[in-house]
Amino acid sequence: MSGRSLVSIVDDDPSFGNSMRRLLRSLDYSVAIFPSGAQFLKSPQLADTACLVADIHMPEMTGVELYEQLVERGHAIPTILVTAYPDEQTRERMLNRGVECYLRKPLEEAALIDCLRSAVARGRASHDAP
Numbered sequence: 145m146s147g148r149s150l151v152s153i154v155d156d157d158p159s160f161g162n163s164m165r166r167l168l169r170s171l172d173y174s175v176a177i178f179p180s181g182a183q184f185l186k187s188p189q190l191a192d193t194a195c196l197v198a199d200i201h202m203p204e205m206t207g208v209e210l211y212e213q214l215v216e217r218g219h220a221i222p223t224i225l226v227t228a229y230p231d232e233q234t235r236e237r238m239l240n241r242g243v244e245c246y247l248r249k250p251l252e253e254a255a256l257i258d259c260l261r262s263a264v265a266r267g268r269a270s271h272d273a274p
Contacts, residue, residue: 149194149264150174154184154210156202164197181210193221195263200227211243222263226251
């Protein structure tokens with residue numbers, strides 16, 4: 145893998161994944177896309193992921209459940225949750241649990257970029273800590 149930070153996208157909507165891939169590559173990030181949380185949890189990219197962007201509403205495993213499993217398993221991956229159906233209670237709970245950002249779809253590009261930069265910087269800091 146190159147020196148670029150890897151952003152993993154977990155979303156069951158292929159068009160969202162493809163648009164995110166184009167945007168993130170234009171910002172010089174490496175990108176891996178997964179159609180489900182289960183596939184991300186089994187992937188070799190899990191360990192290299194600097195930032196995770198996960199949809200909240202997916203079949204089988206929601207983005208919230210994916211984040212909670214990562215925390216339970218000891219993976220401190222800065223996470224951005226996205227949803228077309230925002231819920232203030234879920235937003236507050238997840239931000240209090242350590243999620244980097246909670247964004248509404250369609251995503252505002254500037255807000256996403258700010259969240260990505262913050263998340264990747266936080267991920268680097270946790271990897272570099274003794």
